[in-house]
Each structure stands twice: as structure tokens, then as C-alpha cells.
Amino acid sequence: MEYPDWVDSVVDWRRTYRTDSERMSLAIAVSRENVERGTGGPFGAAIFDQASGKLVSVGMNSVVRYNNCALHAEMVAFMFAQHRVGSFSLSSGTLPPHELFTSCEPCAMCLGATLWSGVRRVVYGAAREDASRLKFEEGPVFPESYKYLEDRGIVIERNVLRNEAREVLELYRSRGGTVYNG
Amino acid sequence: MEYPDWVDSVVDWRRTYRTDSERMSLAIAVSRENVERGTGGPFGAAIFDQASGKLVSVGMNSVVRYNNCALHAEMVAFMFAQHRVGSFSLSSGTLPPHELFTSCEPCAMCLGATLWSGVRRVVYGAAREDASRLKFEEGPVFPESYKYLEDRGIVIERNVLRNEAREVLELYRSRGGTVYNG
Numbered sequence: 001m002e003y004p005d006w007v008d009s010v011v012d013w014r015r016t017y018r019t020d021s022e023r024m025s026l027a028i029a030v031s032r033e034n035v036e037r038g039t040g041g042p043f044g045a046a047i048f049d050q051a052s053g054k055l056v057s058v059g060m061n062s063v064v065r066y067n068n069c070a071l072h073a074e075m076v077a078f079m080f081a082q083h084r085v086g087s088f089s090l091s092s093g094t095l096p097p098h099e100l101f102t103s104c105e106p107c108a109m110c111l112g113a114t115l116w117s118g119v120r121r122v123v124y125g126a127a128r129e130d131a132s133r134l135k136f137e138e139g140p141v142f143p144e145s146y147k148y149l150e151d152r153g154i155v156i157e158r159n160v161l162r163n164e165a166r167e168v169l170e171l172y173r174s175r176g177g178t179v180y181n182g
Numbered sequence: 183m184e185y186p187d188w189v190d191s192v193v194d195w196r197r198t199y200r201t202d203s204e205r206m207s208l209a210i211a212v213s214r215e216n217v218e219r220g221t222g223g224p225f226g227a228a229i230f231d232q233a234s235g236k237l238v239s240v241g242m243n244s245v246v247r248y249n250n251c252a253l254h255a256e257m258v259a260f261m262f263a264q265h266r267v268g269s270f271s272l273s274s275g276t277l278p279p280h281e282l283f284t285s286c287e288p289c290a291m292c293l294g295a296t297l298w299s300g301v302r303r304v305v306y307g308a309a310r311e312d313a314s315r316l317k318f319e320e321g322p323v324f325p326e327s328y329k330y331l332e333d334r335g336i337v338i339e340r341n342v343l344r345n346e347a348r349e350v351l352e353l354y355r356s357r358g359g360t361v362y363n364g
Contacts (some may be wrong), residue, residue, distance in 0.1 A: 067270045068261055069298035070252060079250055088249045088362050109298065112291030112321045116251035116363045139294045140330035148322035180270055181298045 001066065001079065004039040007058065017046075017053045023101045024125055024161045026058070031073065031103040031168045034060040035177065041136075042172035045073040045102040047081040047090070050121060056090075056098060057081035063180050074102050074110040078117045091118035099123065103165045104131050105158075108139030115149055122149075123157040125165030134169055135179045183248065183261065186221040189240065199228075199235045205283045206307055206343045208240070213255070213285040213350045216242040217359065223318075224354035227255040227284040229263040229272070232303060238272075238280060239263035245362045256284050256292040260299045273300035281305065285347045286313050287340075290321030297331055304331075305339040307347030316351055317361050 010033045017023045023046060030044030041061035048055055059077030063069055077100065082088055090098040099121035105128045106114060114122055128138045146156055192215045199205045205228060212226030223243035230237055241259030245251055259282065264270055272280040281303035287310045288296060296304055310320045328338055 063270045063298075067264050067268055069264060069270050069300070070257055070261060070295055075252055079252060082249050082251060086249055088245045088251050107294055107298075108327070109291050109294030112289055112294055113252055115319070115321050116245075116289075116291065118251070137297070139297050140324075140327035142322075142324060142326060144324060145290070145322035 001062070001071070001076070003058075004034070004037060004060065004065070006033055006037050006039070011055070011058055013055055015055070017048055017055060020123055020157070020160055023048055023053070024103075024123060025164070026055070027101040027103045028125060028161060028165050028168060030058050030060050031165070032171070035168060035172045035175065040065055041177065041180065042168045043073040043102070043104050045077040045100060047077050047098055047100055047119065050097040050099045052096070056084060064178055069181070070109065072107060072110050074100060074106055075113055078113055082117070089116070089118035091120070097121070103168065105138065106141075107137070108141050108145070111141055111145055111149070114154065115152065120153065121155040121157070123160050125159070125161050126169055127159060127162065130162070130166045130169055134173050137181050183244070183253070183258070185240070186216070186219060186242065186247070188215055188219050188221070193237070193240055195237055197237070199230055199237060202305055202339070202342055205230055205235070206285075206305060207346070208237070209283040209285045210307060210343060210347050210350060212240050212242050213347070214353070217350060217354045217357065222247050223359065223362065224350045225255040225284070225286050227259040227282060229259050229280055229282055229301065232279040232281045234278070238266060246360055251363070252291065254289065254292050256282060256288055257295055260295055264299070271298070271300035273302070279303070285350065287320065288323075289319070290323050290327070293323055293327055293331070296336065297334065302335065303337040303339070305342050307341070307343050308351055309341060309344065312344070312348045312351055316355050319363050
């Protein structure tokens with residue numbers, strides 16, 4: 001699996017991303033570029049070293065590009081981050097805490113994977129109902145699902161830059177983008 | 183991603199798998215071989231064309247081998263099946279119904295992916311509590327999670343060849359295999 005060729009023109013890998021807003025802006029920029037370039041659905045994600053603000057990976061929805069239902073933005077971000085650190089968990093060994101920023105609330109698959117990924121914090125932009133307006137399904141996610149993660153020490157932050165994230169969903173809808181799991 | 187090199191010695195790709203028992207036996211054989219050969223966790227899966235019994239793909243836990251938390255047996259089976267049929271959904275277009283056999287009850291991630299995969303039926307062997315005995319976590323799966331899938335027409339069959347599937351879990355435990363999400 002490879003990133004689309006536009007990634008290095010949109011993502012500054014050497015910058016320090018200090019605030020939640022800066023981190024979420026990157027996830028949203030990735031989601032927007034994925035739509036603008038026609039490389040996938042309107043979803044972007046990024047994983048950061050929590051304390052330093054160093055960018056570890058990004059992810060963009062790649063379901064249609066790879067004919068692979070698992071390649072949601074969050075999953076792509078997990079896969080590249082784990083490959084980069086050389087571990088199947090971002091919590092393993094001496095690794096510092098990592099966090100996931102995603103432009104939209106995770107679906108059931110991605111929420112499950114979040115638990116296995118080793119990230120310690122999840123921040124999302126647009127909400128489930130924003131995705132549902134486009135007929136994207138989110139699957140079996142319940143309040144208890146979030147509680148399950150929180151009980152294991154994962155912090156969840158909601159609706160950060162929600163309007164900006166939602167605009168990308170609307171852009172995708174206005175262009176008649178494929179809803180691959182509706 | 184590639185299968186471990188033992189696959190073609192264990193999997194008969196040309197055979198017709200007629201019964202649930204024959205199909206589950208293959209998923210369990212894959213799980214066992216994955217333990218015996220030391221290529222991953224004690225979980226195997228297979229996807230079949232439901233009516234013909236033709237094998238479409240197998241999957242084996244590959245989390246440690248690829249440093250990738252997403253590569254549970256079911257996910258690997260979905261990815262290879264979708265690649266083979268050339269679609270991100272096994273329900274798309276003129277494809278016949280497909281079904282997933284998995285040696286153990288799916289975790290939260292895999293259950294979510296099941297919805298996106300396009301399979302119409304899920305058959306599992308060992309149960310959540312069998313995996314939990316090894317300290318493998320299954321994540322936020324609730325009775326409503328299954329109802330969510332069933333409401334969308336996915337049929338769930340439980341505990342087919344459970345004892346045989348559980349034996350592989352015990353084999354892994356007796357060998358001190360890595361519990362990568364405990």
C-alpha cells in the first residue's frame with residue numbers, strides 16, 4: 001500500500017503540530033485533498049506523538065482505490081504508523097504516547113482497531129450524523145462502545161473543527177462521490 | 183501483503199467445500215498451521231461462494247508478522263477476497279452471495295469490517311470466552327452489535343466445531359504465544 005502521490009505536497013512532515021486545532025487541520029486537509037484529487041472518500045486522519053507534536057503518519061480513505069473495505073482513513077494511519085515505529089502497537093515498549101486525529105467519528109471497525117492500535121487519545125471532527133447525511137454507515141457503535149475504550153484509558157475528544165470537517169463531506173456529496181458502504 | 187509460504191500445502195484451492203463442517207474445518211486448519219509454523223496468532227478464516235462451496239480466500243492472523251494491528255484472520259480473508267473479485271464489496275454487482283468462516287468469534291474491529299465486506303453470512307467456531315481465557319481481548323461487542331448486522335440481513339451461526347477451534351487456542355497458550363492485544 002502506498003500513499004497517493006499528492007501527499008508530500010499537502011503534508012509537512014517536519015513541522016511541529018502544537019495544538020489540537022493544528023493537528024485536526026492536518027487531518028481535514030488530507031480529507032479534502034482526497035476528495036479534490038479523486039483518490040477516495042472524504043475522510044482523513046493523522047497520528048501524532050502526543051507530547052512533542054511530531055507527525056508519525058497520515059491516512060486517507062483508500063477503499064475504492066485499493067478495492068479494500070478495510071482501508072478507512074484511520075486504518076491507513078494506524079498501518080503506516082505501526083510500520084514506521086516497527087511495532088503492532090503504538091503503546092509497546094518505550095514508545096511515547098500517541099494520539100489519533102480523524103476528520104470524522106470512527107466507524108465500528110475503526111473504533112475496534114483504535115483499541116488494538118495502542119493510541120491513547122482519539123480526537124474527531126465531524127460526527128456520525130454528519131456522515132449519515134451522505135448515507136455513509138457507521139455500523140454498530142453505541143455509547144457503551146466509547147465507555148469500553150475509556151475504561152481502558154483512551155481519551156475521546158469530540159467535534160473539534162466539526163464545521164470544517166463537515167464541509168469536506170458536503171463537497172464529496174456535491175460531487176456525487178461513491179458511497180461505498182451505504 | 184502475502185500469505186505465509188505454507189498456505190498451498192494446507193489449502194486445497196480447487197476442492198468444493200460443501201458443508202458448514204467442511205468449511206469450518208478449513209478455517210481451523212489454517213489457524214492450527216499458523217500456530218504450528220509460528221507465523222501468527224491462533225486464528226484462521228476462509229471466505230466461500232455460498233452456493234457453490236468454492237473457496238475464494240483464506241486468512242490467518244498476521245498481526246505480529248507484519249507489525250500491523252489490523253491483520254486479524256478475518257481482515258486478511260476480506261482483503262484477499264476483495265482483491266480477487268476486484269471489488270471493495272463481496273455483494274457488489276453480479277457477485278453471488280459470499281460467507282465468512284472464522285475459527286473464533288470476531289472482535290469489534292472484524293465485526294465492523296464484516297458489515298463493510300459484503301458477506302451475507304458469518305459462521306464462527308470458538309467463542310469470545312474461549313479467546314478471553316488466553317487474555318485475548320475482543321473489544322466492544324454487545325448483543326446489539328450482532329442485532330445490527332442481522333437487521334441488515336447478515337446471518338450469524340455460532341459455535342460450529344467449537345471444540346476443535348478451541349484446541350488451537352489451547353495449543354497457542356501451551357506454547358506461550360504472544361498475546362498482542364491483551
